[in-house]
Amino acid sequence: MKAGRRRNLSEWLVTLPSLLWLLLLFLVPTVLVFAITFKPATPYGGIGDGWTLATLRTLGNPNYPAIIWRTVWLSVVATTLCILLATPMGYYMARVSPARRRLVLLLVILPFWTSFLVRIFAWKVLLHPEGMLKHALTFLGLIAPETSLLYNAYAVLLVMIYTELPFAILPIYAASEKFDFRLIEAAKDLGATSFFAFRKIFLPGIRVGLLTAFLMVFIPSLGSYVIPDIVGGPTSEMLGNKIAQRTFVDRNLPHAAGLSALLTVAVLIPMVAITALRRKESPKDALIEEGV
Amino acid sequence: MSEFLEFKDVSKHYGSVKAVDHVSLTVKQGEFFSLLGPSGCGKTTLLRILAGFEQPDTGRVLLGGEDVTDLPPYERKVNTIFQSYALFPHLSVWDNIAFGLKVAKRPKKEIKEEVGKMLTMIQMEDQAWKKPDQISGGQKQRVAIARALVNKPRVLLLDEPLAALDLKLRQRMLIELDLIHDEVGITFLYVTHDQGEAMSLSDRIAVMKLGKIEQLGTPAEIYEAPRTSFVAAFIGDTNFFDGTVAEPLEKNSVLEGFLSVAVDKDYSRLKIEDFPDLECYNDKQIKEGEHVFLSIRPEKLRISxxxxxxxxxxNVIQGKVEDVIYLGSQTKYWVRTGDYRISVIRQHSRFLLDEKPIRWGEQVWVSWHADDGFMLEKYSEQDENLIQLPPEEVGETTESNQILVRAPAPGAVPAGAAPR
Amino acid sequence: MKPSRVPLIVTWAVIAFFYIPIVILVANSFNSSRFGGSWESTSLKWYIRLMDEPSIWHALTNTLIIAGAATLISMVLGTSAAFALHRFAGSQLQKLHYSIIYTPLVLPEILMGLSLLLFFVQLKVQLGLATIAIAHVTFCLSYVAMTVLARLQDFDFAIIEAAQDLGAGWWTTVWKVLLPMLAPGILAGGLLAFTLSIDDFVISFFVAGPGSTTLPIKIYSMIKYGAPPLINALSTILLVITFTCVIASQYLSNRGRKAA
Structure with missing residues (x-):
């Protein structure tokens, strides 16, 4: 009994600091977002007293469905392409020599930790109307001189893939590394071609990694804000841009909160679904390292 | 039985390591053939070359007269039982067994029938929908066998299939494998480092060392007449004595009786330091003055x-008992003579408790018939290192039966080196 | 049997895709032309002009103060959290603890930014360096915890029992055995937190107040409203610093792994 209690005490002792911090500064503010959705805005950019459904009503504004649709669409395409590129990479990294693997891993991680803004800016320079890529493509006659590479949905998509791809590569690589490649041999031994074995044995084998990659790319994509802000234009605005616009330009905090609440719900649905799925599949692997 | 599977001058290098070194080998139709050797001897590489997972650097592989060297694994009519079983973890037992048939796009009805037959054979009809991680090691083994056999391969390749099982289960699966081989009648190519498995299952065995075949023959041939000291030490347990061949016996003719004179040519005298002169059968006609190793199996020695x-x-020599290990059906004695620790095994064919057993510290006589010894080339340090190599991969070692089959250090080790 | 070349080609193509923009950016920082469509001449003029921007130095100071504070606090909180998660794994409390640590890692930053802004506004807290630092601890904590947790997975807890068996008290065990052995992991986590804090824009942007401009906020306004060549030069300097940090942290974490 006494040992049990001491164990209990020491558990609380090491758990409380981080738990309290996150309860107060993560959970409470998140709940607050939902609450403030029902508060009125004051003309001075503050939050008024009392309760109102005004924000909820403005969410019915016909502008929003288009933006939400674009946000989801861009995120789905970006996630799909990231996973399509990351899967052969994970396979490659799991199969090469350890030295080569370390090199590739380092090369993947390096841009991952490089300043986010700098990487976006690098693309802005590259795609700029007077930038190198534009000159090259015009010179080759691939695009008309008046075509803009920047400020459209394709530029947003490209840069989203550029910044999110490492988040897909790392979990897929982690799963591929654990994959028992003798299973591929077994499949070939039983008459399967390489591609068949890849589809029917390898992909199901790294399913946990694929799910994690989906989560790690799709969810941040839904909340993209800086990328459409810098390389996108008015026709490629996403939900994140609207939240920032309501916060900084219109100074309507309840309105921003309403949009955030919407985004939170949109994000929680796939997250809870996939976490549950992953737990069910393999309780142990659900704790795949998120860091590097 | 006809020559059915043929390796012709097959070699395979990994960097500077010769995994398989110009091996030629034929296996007959329906034969249970084993490749036996310590880890790194090339036996698994040879198997993988046949399966199509490795390309040989030189040589050809013929299966039923057809050259299959350049065929990819999925076009070869051979199937493998992997050491780890390699069952697909996301598929049920049923789907695992059906895999090969589905790949071959067989009609659904046929798949159902064939898988059903296999499930009956391995007695797992009621576990068909379990996933591999829900069944036991022995069951996994059976599923792996069924998954391979359902495709009706011309050769079944088995890569250390029992290594992952514990001793009891291994013995049971040994019998099952034997029964399955009798039942399906196809050729089995069995790779193992465990001489016990190879001896009890095989029609013929190829003992391999450093990419080459050291000796090929039936289990009895290999055990009773090892051609090299490596084979003698690797298969079973043996005592080695370091000696020099002296003159053939007839010159010294001190033997009673006339009959023996005619056969005396086949025997040589052997000089071993600290020992009286020994006699040994000399079928290889090793010449006088040559340096040899005399090898004698412990159970061929008598102790009194x-x-x-x-x-x-x-031959009779005197020594002192240094260790007695009672093993139930037999007792193992370690007898010290000069620099040698001689291992002797005595079968208990009579009620033991009435006898006065030989104990530690007693002076004893060890004797054997000259026919039971073999003169072999020197047992090198390299051989010793190869034999001491741990079995490759898979958690379970053969520790439990190591006492019985392979003494840690054969008698050739001088006393000073291994005090005990 | 020939392995397919697709994985190899995809891998190196992606790596080229990763580095081409960065290389061009760095090259352009030495190009005296404004947009880098053509090469005028090699020059350090953007670097020299960068030195004359006092607002950049001010922003850098702010960033370092915030990163230093956030790193220290999140190292303490994250290490203790990782220890709790590992040692008491399986308890109801730790399941909750794990979810609340894991969730900030995947949630879009903008959500944390806005929710903290609303939180601070509601509590009428003056926005400034402190609020940014607090916000940074909130997400850095999770990264430190995950890094240390990963290290704890291959930590042999018999060592703690051995220390206690040899007469070490709880405090001695923590100070003399546990922390030194976990030091590489904690340091790697700290480096990670530091890098993330220095780099963070979205969350900082939401909770920044007047006079608390950080470097990323400064860069953002430069990208939005002005001087691209200057950012080229600044980015190059940042790239050199982060590359050094990442390689150092990889080295530390590899060395720690080998030692363990």
């Missing part, structure tokens, strides 16, 4: 308190 009566070709 009294000096045994002299008899033709009987």
């Amino acid at each position: 308190r009294e000096r045994p009566a002299a008899a033709p070709h009987l």
Whole structure:
């Protein structure tokens, strides 16, 4: 009994600091977002007293469905392409020599930790109307001189893939590394071609990694804000841009909160679904390292 | 039985390591053939070359007269039982067994029938929908066998299939494998480092060392007449004595009886330091003055308190018992003579408790017939290192039966080196 | 059997895709032309002009103060959290603890930014360096915890029992055995937190107040409203610093792994 209690005490002792911090500064503010959705805005950019459904009503504004649709669409395409590129990479990294693997891993991680803004800016320079890529493509006659590479949905998509791809590569690589490649041999031994074995044995084998990659790319994509802000234009605005616009330009905090609440719900649905799925599949692997 | 599977001068290098070194080998239709050797001897590489997972650097592989060297694995009519079983973890037992048939796009009805037959054979009809991680090691093994056999391969390749099982289960699966081989009648190519498995299952065995075949023959041939000291030490347990061949026996003719004179040519005298002169059968006609290793199996030695009566070709030496290990059906003695620790095994064919057993510290006589010893080339340090190599991969070692089959250090080790 | 070349080609193509923009950016920082469509001449003029921007130095100071504070606090909180998660794994409390640590890692930053802004506004807290630092601890904590947790997975807890068996008290065990052995992991986590804090824009942007401009906020306004060549030069300097940090942290974490 006494040992049990001491164990209990020491558990609380090491758990409380981080738990309290996150309860107060993560959970409470998140709940607050939902609450403030029902508060009125004051003309001075503050939050008024009392309760109102005004924000909820403005969410019915016909502008929003288009933006939400674009946000989801861009995120789905970006996630799909990231996973399509990351899967052969994970396979490659799991199969090469350890030295080569370390090199590739380092090369993947390096841009991952490089300043986010700098990487976006690098693309802005590259795609700029007077930038190198534009000159090259015009010179080759691939695009008309008046075509803009920047400020459209394709530029947003490209840069989203550029910044999110490492988040897909790392979990897929982690799963591929654990994959028992003798299973591929077994499949070939039983008459399967390489591609068949890849589809029917390898992909199901790294399913946990694929799910994690989906989560790690799709969810941040839904909340993209800086990328459409810098390389996108008015026709490629996403939900994140609207939240920032309501916060900084219109100074309507309840309105921003309403949009955030919407985004939170949109994000929680796939997250809870996939976490549950992953737990069910393999309780142990659900704790795949998120860091590097 | 016809020659059915043929390796012709097959070699395979990994960097500077010769995994398989110009091996030629034929296996007959329906034969249970084993490749036996310590880890790194090339046996698994040879198997993988046949399966199509590795390309040989030189040589051809023929299966039923057809050259299959360049075929990809999925076009070869061979199937493999992997050491780890390699069952697909996301598929049920049923789907695992059906895999090969589905790949071959067989009609659904046929798949159902064939898988059903296999499930009956391995007695797992009621576990068909379990996933591999829900069944036991022995069951996994059976599923792996069924998954391979359902495709009706011309050769079944088995890569250390029992290594992952514990001793009891291994013995049971040994019998099952034997039964399955009798039942399906196809050729089995079995790779193992465990000589016990190879001896009990095989029609023929190829003992391999450093990418080459050291000896090929039936289990009895290999055990009773090892051609090299590596084979003698690797298969079973043996005592080695370091000696020099002296003159053939007839010159010294001190033997009683006339009959022996005719065969005396086949025997040589052997000089071993600290020992009386020994006699040894010399079928290889090793010349006088050559340096040899005399190898004698522990169970061929007799141990007694009294000096045994002299008899033709009987070698007798005296020693002191240093260790006695009672093993139930037999007892193992370690007897010290000069620099040698001689291992002797005595079968208990009579009620033991009535006897006065030989104990630690007693002076004893060890004797054997000259026919039971072999003169072999020197047992090198390299051989010793190869044999001591741990079995590759898979958690379970063969520790439990190591006492019985392979003494840690054969008698050749001088006393000073291994005090005990 | 020939392995397919697709994985190899995809891998190196992606790596080229990762580095081409960065290389061009760095090259352009030495190009005296404004947009880098053509090469005028090699020059350090953007670097020299960068030195004359006092607002950049001010922003850098702010960033370092915030990163230093956030790193220290999140190292303490994250290490203790990782220890709790590992040692008491399986308890109801730790399941909750794990979810609340894991969730900030995947949630879009903008959500944390806005929710903290609303939180601070509601509590009428003056926005400034402190609020940014607090916000940074909130997400850095999770990264430190995950890094240390990963290290704890291959930590042999018999060592703690051995220390206690040899007469070490709880405090001695923590100070003399546990922390030194976990030091590489904690340091790697700290480096990670530091890098993330220095780099963070979205969350900082939401909770920044007047006079608390950080470097990323400064860069953002430069990208939005002005001087691209200057950012080229600044980015190059940042790239050199982060590359050094990442390689150092990889080295530390590899060395720690080998030692363990």
